[in-house]
Amino acid sequence: MNTITRRRTIVWCLPALAFLATPSLAQMHPERIAELEEQVSALTEQLGELSAELDEAKDSEGLDGLRKDVEANKVAIQATQSATTFTDATSVAHLSGYASADYVSVEDGPSAFIANFNPMFHFLYDNKILWEAELEVEVEENGDTSIGLEYTTVDWFLNDKLTLIAGKFLSPIGNFRQNIHPSWINKLPSAPPGFGHDGAAPISEMGVQLRGVAPMGSSKLTYAFYMGNGPKIEGEDGEIHAIEAEGFASDPDDEKVFGGRVAFLPIPSLEIGVSGATGDVSVVEDDGMDIEGDPKRGYDVIGLDASYRWRNLDLRGEYVSQEIDENPLSIAPEGGKWETWYAQAAYQFADGKWEGVVRYTDFDSPHADDTQEQLALGVNYLITPSAMLKFGYESNTGEPGEVTDADRWLIQIAYGY
Amino acid sequence: MKTNTLTLVPVAVITVLLGLGLMAAQAPAIAEEASAQNDPMKFANGAKTWADNCARCHNMRDPKSLRDDQWRAAVAHMRVRAGLTGEEAENVLVFLQQSN
Numbered sequence: 057m058n059t060i061t062r063r064r065t066i067v068w069c070l071p072a073l074a075f076l077a078t079p080s081l082a083q084m085h086p087e088r089i090a091e092l093e094e095q096v097s098a099l100t101e102q103l104g105e106l107s108a109e110l111d112e113a114k115d116s117e118g119l120d121g122l123r124k125d126v127e128a129n130k131v132a133i134q135a136t137q138s139a140t141t142f143t144d145a146t147s148v149a150h151l152s153g154y155a156s157a158d159y160v161s162v163e164d165g166p167s168a169f170i171a172n173f174n175p176m177f178h179f180l181y182d183n184k185i186l187w188e189a190e191l192e193v194e195v196e197e198n199g200d201t202s203i204g205l206e207y208t209t210v211d212w213f214l215n216d217k218l219t220l221i222a223g224k225f226l227s228p229i230g231n232f233r234q235n236i237h238p239s240w241i242n243k244l245p246s247a248p249p250g251f252g253h254d255g256a257a258p259i260s261e262m263g264v265q266l267r268g269v270a271p272m273g274s275s276k277l278t279y280a281f282y283m284g285n286g287p288k289i290e291g292e293d294g295e296i297h298a299i300e301a302e303g304f305a306s307d308p309d310d311e312k313v314f315g316g317r318v319a320f321l322p323i324p325s326l327e328i329g330v331s332g333a334t335g336d337v338s339v340v341e342d343d344g345m346d347i348e349g350d351p352k353r354g355y356d357v358i359g360l361d362a363s364y365r366w367r368n369l370d371l372r373g374e375y376v377s378q379e380i381d382e383n384p385l386s387i388a389p390e391g392g393k394w395e396t397w398y399a400q401a402a403y404q405f406a407d408g409k410w411e412g413v414v415r416y417t418d419f420d421s422p423h424a425d426d427t428q429e430q431l432a433l434g435v436n437y438l439i440t441p442s443a444m445l446k447f448g449y450e451s452n453t454g455e456p457g458e459v460t461d462a463d464r465w466l467i468q469i470a471y472g473y
Numbered sequence: 474m475k476t477n478t479l480t481l482v483p484v485a486v487i488t489v490l491l492g493l494g495l496m497a498a499q500a501p502a503i504a505e506e507a508s509a510q511n512d513p514m515k516f517a518n519g520a521k522t523w524a525d526n527c528a529r530c531h532n533m534r535d536p537k538s539l540r541d542d543q544w545r546a547a548v549a550h551m552r553v554r555a556g557l558t559g560e561e562a563e564n565v566l567v568f569l570q571q572s573n
Binding site: 145148149150152178179180183186188211213215216217219221234235236240241267269271276278319324325327363365408438440441442472 | 525526528529530531532533534535538539542543545546547549550552553554556557558559560
Protein backbone atom coordinates (compact mmCIF):
# COMPACT_ATOMS: atom_id res chain seq x y z
CA MET A 57 0.00 0.00 0.00
CA ASN A 58 1.55 3.30 -1.02
CA THR A 59 1.67 6.46 1.05
CA ILE A 60 -1.33 8.15 -0.55
CA THR A 61 -3.56 5.09 -0.20
CA ARG A 62 -2.57 4.65 3.41
CA ARG A 63 -3.34 8.27 4.17
CA ARG A 64 -6.71 8.04 2.46
CA THR A 65 -7.54 4.94 4.53
CA ILE A 66 -6.69 6.72 7.74
CA VAL A 67 -8.61 9.83 6.78
CA TRP A 68 -11.71 7.77 6.06
CA CYS A 69 -11.25 5.64 9.20
CA LEU A 70 -11.16 8.58 11.62
CA PRO A 71 -14.65 9.97 10.97
CA ALA A 72 -16.01 6.44 10.70
CA LEU A 73 -14.67 5.57 14.09
CA ALA A 74 -15.97 8.85 15.49
CA PHE A 75 -19.40 8.22 13.96
CA LEU A 76 -19.60 4.69 15.29
CA ALA A 77 -18.41 5.76 18.71
CA THR A 78 -20.54 8.88 19.26
CA PRO A 79 -24.13 7.44 19.80
CA SER A 80 -23.10 4.86 22.31
CA LEU A 81 -20.27 6.70 23.87
CA ALA A 82 -22.09 7.29 27.17
CA GLN A 83 -23.18 3.69 27.50
CA MET A 84 -19.72 2.28 26.73
CA HIS A 85 -17.38 0.93 29.29
CA PRO A 86 -14.70 3.42 30.38
CA GLU A 87 -12.02 0.90 29.37
CA ARG A 88 -13.47 0.69 25.87
CA ILE A 89 -13.48 4.50 25.67
CA ALA A 90 -9.87 4.63 26.73
CA GLU A 91 -9.02 2.00 24.14
CA LEU A 92 -10.71 4.01 21.41
CA GLU A 93 -9.04 7.21 22.51
CA GLU A 94 -5.72 5.41 22.35
CA GLN A 95 -6.48 4.18 18.81
CA VAL A 96 -7.52 7.66 17.66
CA SER A 97 -4.38 9.09 19.17
CA ALA A 98 -2.20 6.51 17.43
CA LEU A 99 -3.93 7.07 14.10
CA THR A 100 -3.60 10.85 14.44
CA GLU A 101 0.10 10.46 15.12
CA GLN A 102 0.45 8.13 12.12
CA LEU A 103 -1.42 10.62 9.94
CA GLY A 104 0.96 13.37 10.98
CA GLU A 105 3.96 11.23 10.12
CA LEU A 106 2.51 10.36 6.73
CA SER A 107 1.75 13.99 5.98
CA ALA A 108 5.33 14.90 6.83
CA GLU A 109 6.61 12.08 4.59
CA LEU A 110 4.44 13.27 1.74
CA ASP A 111 5.63 16.85 2.09
CA GLU A 112 9.20 15.61 2.06
CA ALA A 113 8.54 13.48 -1.02
CA LYS A 114 7.17 16.49 -2.90
CA ASP A 115 10.59 18.11 -2.73
CA SER A 116 12.53 14.94 -3.40
CA GLU A 117 14.47 14.16 -6.60
CA GLY A 118 12.20 11.24 -7.39
CA LEU A 119 9.15 13.40 -7.81
CA ASP A 120 11.13 16.01 -9.69
CA GLY A 121 12.38 13.28 -11.99
CA LEU A 122 8.82 12.11 -12.50
CA ARG A 123 7.76 15.64 -13.33
CA LYS A 124 10.59 15.95 -15.83
CA ASP A 125 9.58 12.66 -17.44
CA VAL A 126 6.02 13.88 -17.80
CA GLU A 127 7.17 17.17 -19.37
CA ALA A 128 9.50 15.31 -21.71
CA ASN A 129 6.65 13.07 -22.76
CA LYS A 130 4.49 16.10 -23.44
CA VAL A 131 7.20 17.62 -25.65
CA ALA A 132 7.66 14.30 -27.46
CA ILE A 133 3.94 14.04 -28.08
CA GLN A 134 3.85 17.60 -29.44
CA ALA A 135 6.85 16.86 -31.68
CA THR A 136 5.20 13.71 -32.99
CA GLN A 137 2.03 15.65 -33.72
CA SER A 138 4.08 18.29 -35.57
CA ALA A 139 5.93 15.66 -37.58
CA THR A 140 2.66 14.02 -38.50
CA THR A 141 1.31 17.39 -39.55
CA PHE A 142 4.33 17.94 -41.83
CA THR A 143 3.93 14.51 -43.39
CA ASP A 144 0.19 14.29 -43.75
CA ALA A 145 -0.85 17.91 -44.22
CA THR A 146 -2.78 18.53 -47.41
CA SER A 147 -0.39 21.28 -48.46
CA VAL A 148 3.34 21.55 -48.03
CA ALA A 149 5.81 24.34 -48.69
CA HIS A 150 9.44 23.91 -49.60
CA LEU A 151 12.20 26.46 -50.07
CA SER A 152 15.03 25.33 -52.31
CA GLY A 153 17.24 26.82 -55.02
CA TYR A 154 20.89 27.35 -55.71
CA ALA A 155 23.63 29.90 -55.33
CA SER A 156 27.12 30.46 -56.61
CA ALA A 157 30.17 32.60 -56.00
CA ASP A 158 32.59 33.07 -58.90
CA TYR A 159 36.00 34.43 -59.68
CA VAL A 160 36.55 35.34 -63.34
CA SER A 161 39.89 36.39 -64.79
CA VAL A 162 40.07 37.57 -68.40
CA GLU A 163 43.48 37.12 -70.00
CA ASP A 164 45.08 40.51 -70.61
CA GLY A 165 41.99 42.00 -69.00
CA PRO A 166 40.24 42.57 -65.69
CA SER A 167 39.34 40.00 -63.07
CA ALA A 168 36.47 40.10 -60.61
CA PHE A 169 34.49 38.22 -58.00
CA ILE A 170 30.78 37.83 -58.67
CA ALA A 171 27.89 36.13 -56.91
CA ASN A 172 24.28 35.25 -57.47
CA PHE A 173 21.47 33.63 -55.57
CA ASN A 174 18.42 31.83 -56.98
CA PRO A 175 15.82 30.92 -54.36
CA MET A 176 13.06 28.58 -55.49
CA PHE A 177 9.67 28.14 -53.88
CA HIS A 178 7.43 25.08 -54.08
CA PHE A 179 3.89 24.97 -52.72
CA LEU A 180 2.08 21.68 -53.22
CA TYR A 181 -1.59 21.02 -52.52
CA ASP A 182 -2.64 17.39 -52.17
CA ASN A 183 -0.55 16.21 -55.14
CA LYS A 184 -2.96 18.05 -57.40
CA ILE A 185 -1.50 21.53 -57.77
CA LEU A 186 2.05 22.75 -57.46
CA TRP A 187 2.93 26.41 -57.51
CA GLU A 188 6.60 27.00 -58.10
CA ALA A 189 8.74 30.05 -58.66
CA GLU A 190 12.38 31.02 -58.94
CA LEU A 191 13.99 34.38 -58.36
CA GLU A 192 17.31 35.40 -59.83
CA VAL A 193 19.19 37.72 -57.50
CA GLU A 194 22.47 39.13 -58.81
CA VAL A 195 24.96 41.75 -57.77
CA GLU A 196 25.65 43.99 -60.74
CA GLU A 197 28.95 45.60 -61.73
CA ASN A 198 27.94 48.93 -60.19
CA GLY A 199 27.08 47.28 -56.88
CA ASP A 200 23.32 47.39 -57.33
CA THR A 201 21.33 44.23 -56.72
CA SER A 202 19.02 43.09 -59.50
CA ILE A 203 16.11 40.77 -58.87
CA GLY A 204 14.41 38.96 -61.72
CA LEU A 205 11.56 36.50 -61.81
CA GLU A 206 13.08 33.49 -63.58
CA TYR A 207 9.75 31.68 -63.63
CA THR A 208 6.49 31.38 -61.76
CA THR A 209 3.94 28.74 -62.67
CA VAL A 210 0.92 26.91 -61.44
CA ASP A 211 1.30 23.24 -62.36
CA TRP A 212 -2.02 21.39 -62.37
CA PHE A 213 -1.59 17.61 -62.40
CA LEU A 214 -4.57 16.71 -64.60
CA ASN A 215 -3.94 12.98 -64.38
CA ASP A 216 -1.15 10.45 -64.07
CA LYS A 217 0.52 11.56 -67.29
CA LEU A 218 -0.53 15.12 -68.08
CA THR A 219 0.20 18.47 -66.43
CA LEU A 220 -1.17 21.89 -67.34
CA ILE A 221 1.20 24.74 -66.62
CA ALA A 222 0.29 28.43 -66.62
CA GLY A 223 2.40 31.48 -65.95
CA LYS A 224 5.97 32.33 -66.79
CA PHE A 225 7.90 29.15 -67.51
CA LEU A 226 11.37 28.16 -68.65
CA SER A 227 11.43 27.64 -72.39
CA PRO A 228 10.86 23.99 -73.36
CA ILE A 229 13.08 24.56 -76.44
CA GLY A 230 16.07 22.26 -76.03
CA ASN A 231 17.21 20.95 -72.68
CA PHE A 232 19.89 23.30 -71.33
CA ARG A 233 17.64 26.21 -70.38
CA GLN A 234 14.92 24.17 -68.73
CA ASN A 235 17.03 21.55 -66.94
CA ILE A 236 20.79 22.04 -67.08
CA HIS A 237 21.46 25.76 -66.50
CA PRO A 238 21.38 25.89 -62.64
CA SER A 239 24.95 26.36 -61.42
CA TRP A 240 24.91 23.23 -59.23
CA ILE A 241 23.88 21.14 -62.28
CA ASN A 242 25.90 22.81 -65.06
CA LYS A 243 29.29 21.10 -65.03
CA LEU A 244 31.19 24.22 -66.12
CA PRO A 245 31.20 27.63 -64.44
CA SER A 246 29.62 29.31 -67.48
CA ALA A 247 26.77 28.63 -69.90
CA PRO A 248 27.70 27.69 -73.45
CA PRO A 249 27.81 30.81 -75.68
CA GLY A 250 24.38 31.45 -77.20
CA PHE A 251 22.53 29.79 -74.29
CA GLY A 252 22.59 32.90 -72.13
CA HIS A 253 20.54 36.07 -72.28
CA ASP A 254 20.02 37.58 -75.77
CA GLY A 255 21.59 34.51 -77.38
CA ALA A 256 20.27 31.88 -79.73
CA ALA A 257 18.24 29.85 -77.22
CA PRO A 258 14.97 31.26 -75.81
CA ILE A 259 15.14 31.72 -72.03
CA SER A 260 11.51 31.69 -70.93
CA GLU A 261 7.96 32.24 -72.07
CA MET A 262 4.73 33.68 -70.65
CA GLY A 263 1.66 31.62 -71.43
CA VAL A 264 0.27 28.13 -71.00
CA GLN A 265 1.94 24.78 -71.50
CA LEU A 266 0.84 21.15 -71.54
CA ARG A 267 3.48 18.65 -70.48
CA GLY A 268 2.99 14.95 -70.62
CA VAL A 269 4.57 11.55 -70.74
CA ALA A 270 3.70 8.43 -72.72
CA PRO A 271 5.39 5.27 -71.36
CA MET A 272 6.07 2.66 -74.03
CA GLY A 273 7.31 -0.44 -72.25
CA SER A 274 10.88 0.23 -71.22
CA SER A 275 10.92 3.30 -73.50
CA LYS A 276 9.23 6.61 -72.93
CA LEU A 277 8.05 9.65 -74.87
CA THR A 278 7.79 13.02 -73.17
CA TYR A 279 6.24 16.13 -74.69
CA ALA A 280 5.60 19.79 -73.98
CA PHE A 281 3.43 22.10 -76.07
CA TYR A 282 3.01 25.77 -75.30
CA MET A 283 1.41 29.01 -76.40
CA GLY A 284 2.87 32.33 -75.25
CA ASN A 285 3.38 36.02 -75.83
CA GLY A 286 6.67 35.39 -77.60
CA PRO A 287 9.87 37.41 -77.67
CA LYS A 288 10.59 41.04 -78.50
CA ILE A 289 13.15 42.48 -80.88
CA GLU A 290 15.66 45.05 -79.82
CA GLY A 291 16.87 47.30 -82.65
CA GLU A 292 20.03 49.35 -82.90
CA ASP A 293 21.35 51.54 -85.70
CA GLY A 294 18.64 50.36 -88.07
CA GLU A 295 19.21 46.63 -87.59
CA ILE A 296 18.18 43.90 -85.18
CA HIS A 297 20.51 43.93 -82.22
CA ALA A 298 19.11 40.99 -80.24
CA ILE A 299 16.10 38.77 -79.68
CA GLU A 300 14.84 39.11 -76.14
CA ALA A 301 13.06 35.85 -75.39
CA GLU A 302 12.48 36.16 -71.66
CA GLY A 303 8.76 35.80 -71.07
CA PHE A 304 7.27 39.28 -71.28
CA ALA A 305 3.87 40.20 -69.85
CA SER A 306 2.80 41.89 -73.07
CA ASP A 307 2.47 40.96 -76.72
CA PRO A 308 2.95 44.07 -78.89
CA ASP A 309 2.45 42.20 -82.18
CA ASP A 310 -0.70 40.56 -80.80
CA GLU A 311 0.24 37.22 -82.34
CA LYS A 312 1.02 34.31 -80.03
CA VAL A 313 4.00 32.05 -80.43
CA PHE A 314 3.36 28.29 -80.48
CA GLY A 315 6.02 25.74 -79.78
CA GLY A 316 7.01 22.57 -78.04
CA ARG A 317 9.42 19.73 -77.58
CA VAL A 318 9.08 15.97 -78.01
CA ALA A 319 11.73 13.73 -76.50
CA PHE A 320 12.20 10.01 -76.95
CA LEU A 321 13.96 7.88 -74.35
CA PRO A 322 14.55 4.41 -75.84
CA ILE A 323 16.38 3.55 -72.61
CA PRO A 324 16.38 5.66 -69.43
CA SER A 325 19.96 6.85 -69.90
CA LEU A 326 19.46 8.10 -73.48
CA GLU A 327 17.27 11.07 -74.37
CA ILE A 328 16.81 12.55 -77.84
CA GLY A 329 14.74 15.72 -78.12
CA VAL A 330 13.32 17.71 -81.03
CA SER A 331 11.81 21.12 -80.40
CA GLY A 332 10.53 24.12 -82.30
CA ALA A 333 8.39 27.23 -82.16
CA THR A 334 6.79 29.62 -84.62
CA GLY A 335 4.97 32.93 -84.44
CA ASP A 336 5.35 36.64 -85.06
CA VAL A 337 7.46 39.29 -83.36
CA SER A 338 8.10 42.98 -83.72
CA VAL A 339 10.70 45.58 -82.81
CA VAL A 340 9.79 47.26 -79.51
CA GLU A 341 13.02 49.06 -78.70
CA ASP A 342 15.41 51.00 -80.89
CA ASP A 343 18.65 52.55 -79.69
CA GLY A 344 17.43 52.16 -76.12
CA MET A 345 14.10 53.93 -76.75
CA ASP A 346 10.73 52.17 -76.57
CA ILE A 347 8.84 52.28 -79.87
CA GLU A 348 5.32 51.24 -80.88
CA GLY A 349 3.69 50.21 -84.13
CA ASP A 350 6.63 48.50 -85.82
CA PRO A 351 5.19 45.89 -88.20
CA LYS A 352 5.35 42.24 -87.19
CA ARG A 353 7.46 39.61 -88.92
CA GLY A 354 7.89 35.86 -88.78
CA TYR A 355 9.83 34.14 -86.01
CA ASP A 356 10.95 30.50 -86.05
CA VAL A 357 12.91 28.35 -83.61
CA ILE A 358 14.45 24.92 -84.06
CA GLY A 359 16.09 22.82 -81.37
CA LEU A 360 17.75 19.40 -81.24
CA ASP A 361 19.24 17.87 -78.13
CA ALA A 362 20.61 14.57 -76.93
CA SER A 363 22.11 13.20 -73.74
CA TYR A 364 23.55 9.84 -72.79
CA ARG A 365 24.95 8.54 -69.53
CA TRP A 366 27.04 5.38 -69.25
CA ARG A 367 28.38 4.63 -65.78
CA ASN A 368 30.48 7.69 -64.84
CA LEU A 369 30.52 9.14 -68.35
CA ASP A 370 28.02 11.88 -69.18
CA LEU A 371 27.63 12.99 -72.80
CA ARG A 372 25.31 15.69 -74.05
CA GLY A 373 24.85 18.08 -76.94
CA GLU A 374 22.34 20.59 -78.20
CA TYR A 375 21.57 22.78 -81.21
CA VAL A 376 19.22 25.78 -81.15
CA SER A 377 18.49 28.46 -83.71
CA GLN A 378 16.19 31.49 -83.72
CA GLU A 379 15.40 33.17 -87.02
CA ILE A 380 13.66 36.47 -87.71
CA ASP A 381 12.20 37.22 -91.15
CA GLU A 382 12.96 40.47 -92.91
CA ASN A 383 10.34 43.21 -93.19
CA PRO A 384 11.10 46.19 -95.45
CA LEU A 385 8.62 48.36 -93.53
CA SER A 386 10.33 47.86 -90.18
CA ILE A 387 12.71 50.25 -88.51
CA ALA A 388 15.16 47.31 -88.63
CA PRO A 389 14.23 45.77 -92.00
CA GLU A 390 16.82 42.99 -92.25
CA GLY A 391 16.15 39.62 -90.74
CA GLY A 392 18.72 37.36 -89.15
CA LYS A 393 19.56 34.01 -87.70
CA TRP A 394 21.11 33.24 -84.33
CA GLU A 395 22.29 29.69 -83.92
CA THR A 396 24.45 27.80 -81.50
CA TRP A 397 25.43 24.27 -80.64
CA TYR A 398 27.58 22.57 -78.06
CA ALA A 399 28.89 19.10 -77.31
CA GLN A 400 30.06 18.17 -73.82
CA ALA A 401 31.67 15.17 -72.16
CA ALA A 402 32.17 14.76 -68.41
CA TYR A 403 33.65 11.89 -66.45
CA GLN A 404 33.59 11.33 -62.69
CA PHE A 405 36.44 9.50 -60.97
CA ALA A 406 37.86 8.84 -57.50
CA ASP A 407 34.50 7.54 -56.22
CA GLY A 408 32.68 10.44 -57.83
CA LYS A 409 34.59 13.06 -55.87
CA TRP A 410 36.33 14.54 -58.91
CA GLU A 411 35.08 15.25 -62.38
CA GLY A 412 36.71 16.28 -65.63
CA VAL A 413 34.72 18.20 -68.28
CA VAL A 414 35.32 19.30 -71.85
CA ARG A 415 32.85 21.31 -73.95
CA TYR A 416 32.98 22.79 -77.42
CA THR A 417 30.53 25.50 -78.52
CA ASP A 418 30.01 27.38 -81.78
CA PHE A 419 27.72 30.42 -81.62
CA ASP A 420 26.85 32.32 -84.79
CA SER A 421 25.08 35.65 -84.81
CA PRO A 422 24.29 38.21 -87.54
CA HIS A 423 26.68 40.45 -85.59
CA ALA A 424 30.33 39.52 -85.95
CA ASP A 425 31.19 40.87 -82.49
CA ASP A 426 28.80 38.35 -80.86
CA THR A 427 29.98 35.32 -82.82
CA GLN A 428 32.16 33.02 -80.75
CA GLU A 429 33.80 29.63 -80.78
CA GLN A 430 34.76 28.25 -77.41
CA LEU A 431 36.63 25.26 -76.07
CA ALA A 432 36.05 24.97 -72.33
CA LEU A 433 37.90 22.66 -69.96
CA GLY A 434 36.95 22.05 -66.36
CA VAL A 435 37.88 20.11 -63.26
CA ASN A 436 35.32 19.84 -60.50
CA TYR A 437 35.55 18.74 -56.89
CA LEU A 438 32.23 17.48 -55.54
CA ILE A 439 31.98 18.68 -51.96
CA THR A 440 28.57 17.00 -51.73
CA PRO A 441 26.33 15.67 -54.53
CA SER A 442 24.78 19.14 -54.78
CA ALA A 443 27.81 21.33 -54.05
CA MET A 444 30.72 21.70 -56.44
CA LEU A 445 33.97 23.59 -56.59
CA LYS A 446 34.68 24.17 -60.30
CA PHE A 447 37.88 25.21 -62.01
CA GLY A 448 37.43 26.18 -65.65
CA TYR A 449 39.37 27.55 -68.58
CA GLU A 450 37.81 28.92 -71.77
CA SER A 451 39.71 29.24 -75.00
CA ASN A 452 37.61 31.77 -76.92
CA THR A 453 37.76 32.79 -80.55
CA GLY A 454 35.70 35.77 -81.65
CA GLU A 455 36.03 39.09 -83.42
CA PRO A 456 39.60 40.29 -82.73
CA GLY A 457 39.64 42.91 -80.02
CA GLU A 458 36.18 41.97 -78.72
CA VAL A 459 35.46 40.42 -75.32
CA THR A 460 34.32 37.28 -77.15
CA ASP A 461 37.90 36.76 -78.30
CA ALA A 462 39.48 36.81 -74.82
CA ASP A 463 40.34 33.60 -73.01
CA ARG A 464 39.17 33.29 -69.40
CA TRP A 465 39.94 31.46 -66.16
CA LEU A 466 36.98 30.78 -63.92
CA ILE A 467 36.55 29.41 -60.42
CA GLN A 468 33.09 28.80 -59.06
CA ILE A 469 31.61 27.31 -55.96
CA ALA A 470 28.02 26.29 -56.56
CA TYR A 471 25.50 24.86 -54.15
CA GLY A 472 22.02 23.50 -54.81
CA TYR A 473 19.92 23.32 -51.68
CA MET B 474 -7.76 34.93 -91.92
CA LYS B 475 -4.82 32.63 -92.51
CA THR B 476 -3.29 33.71 -89.23
CA ASN B 477 -6.53 33.08 -87.33
CA THR B 478 -6.79 29.56 -88.74
CA LEU B 479 -3.21 28.81 -87.83
CA THR B 480 -3.86 30.09 -84.33
CA LEU B 481 -6.95 27.93 -83.89
CA VAL B 482 -5.18 24.66 -84.73
CA PRO B 483 -2.82 24.56 -81.75
CA VAL B 484 -5.51 25.96 -79.46
CA ALA B 485 -7.81 23.12 -80.55
CA VAL B 486 -5.07 20.55 -80.04
CA ILE B 487 -4.35 21.86 -76.55
CA THR B 488 -8.07 21.90 -75.71
CA VAL B 489 -8.54 18.31 -76.87
CA LEU B 490 -5.50 17.15 -74.88
CA LEU B 491 -6.77 19.04 -71.86
CA GLY B 492 -10.18 17.42 -72.16
CA LEU B 493 -8.72 13.96 -72.51
CA GLY B 494 -6.58 14.61 -69.50
CA LEU B 495 -9.50 15.71 -67.36
CA MET B 496 -11.50 12.65 -68.33
CA ALA B 497 -8.73 10.37 -67.14
CA ALA B 498 -8.19 9.47 -63.50
CA GLN B 499 -7.04 12.18 -61.14
CA ALA B 500 -3.77 12.09 -59.26
CA PRO B 501 -3.76 9.98 -56.08
CA ALA B 502 -4.65 11.80 -52.87
CA ILE B 503 -2.78 11.80 -49.59
CA ALA B 504 -4.88 8.99 -48.11
CA GLU B 505 -3.83 6.67 -50.92
CA GLU B 506 -0.24 7.73 -50.37
CA ALA B 507 -0.31 6.44 -46.83
CA SER B 508 -1.15 2.90 -47.93
CA ALA B 509 1.48 3.13 -50.64
CA GLN B 510 4.12 3.52 -47.96
CA ASN B 511 3.69 -0.12 -47.00
CA ASP B 512 3.97 -1.53 -50.51
CA PRO B 513 7.45 -3.07 -50.97
CA MET B 514 7.08 -3.03 -54.76
CA LYS B 515 6.65 0.73 -54.70
CA PHE B 516 9.89 1.06 -52.77
CA ALA B 517 11.73 -1.17 -55.27
CA ASN B 518 10.22 0.53 -58.33
CA GLY B 519 10.91 3.93 -56.78
CA ALA B 520 14.57 3.08 -56.25
CA LYS B 521 14.86 2.03 -59.91
CA THR B 522 13.08 5.14 -61.22
CA TRP B 523 15.25 7.31 -58.99
CA ALA B 524 18.45 5.65 -60.28
CA ASP B 525 17.30 5.74 -63.92
CA ASN B 526 16.12 9.35 -64.10
CA CYS B 527 17.81 11.72 -61.64
CA ALA B 528 21.38 11.25 -62.90
CA ARG B 529 20.31 12.07 -66.44
CA CYS B 530 20.67 15.76 -65.52
CA HIS B 531 22.34 16.07 -62.11
CA ASN B 532 24.25 14.21 -59.40
CA MET B 533 22.18 11.91 -57.22
CA ARG B 534 21.13 13.67 -54.04
CA ASP B 535 21.21 11.89 -50.72
CA PRO B 536 17.68 10.85 -49.60
CA LYS B 537 18.66 12.09 -46.14
CA SER B 538 19.14 15.62 -47.45
CA LEU B 539 15.41 16.41 -47.08
CA ARG B 540 12.56 15.60 -44.69
CA ASP B 541 9.53 13.59 -45.77
CA ASP B 542 7.39 16.68 -46.37
CA GLN B 543 10.17 18.43 -48.29
CA TRP B 544 10.55 15.41 -50.57
CA ARG B 545 6.82 15.65 -51.38
CA ALA B 546 7.25 19.11 -52.87
CA ALA B 547 10.63 18.36 -54.45
CA VAL B 548 9.39 15.18 -56.14
CA ALA B 549 6.31 17.02 -57.47
CA HIS B 550 8.68 19.59 -58.98
CA MET B 551 10.82 16.86 -60.54
CA ARG B 552 7.74 15.04 -61.84
CA VAL B 553 7.20 18.03 -64.15
CA ARG B 554 10.86 18.58 -65.04
CA ALA B 555 11.92 14.98 -65.60
CA GLY B 556 8.75 13.81 -67.33
CA LEU B 557 7.68 11.27 -64.73
CA THR B 558 4.21 9.76 -64.52
CA GLY B 559 2.27 10.30 -61.31
CA GLU B 560 2.84 6.65 -60.39
CA GLU B 561 6.59 6.90 -60.99
CA ALA B 562 6.75 10.05 -58.87
CA GLU B 563 4.79 8.32 -56.09
CA ASN B 564 7.18 5.35 -56.14
CA VAL B 565 10.21 7.63 -55.98
CA LEU B 566 8.63 9.45 -53.04
CA VAL B 567 8.07 6.16 -51.18
CA PHE B 568 11.70 5.22 -51.77
CA LEU B 569 13.05 8.60 -50.62
CA GLN B 570 10.80 8.85 -47.57
CA GLN B 571 11.78 5.38 -46.41
CA SER B 572 15.46 5.99 -47.07
CA ASN B 573 15.94 9.33 -45.36
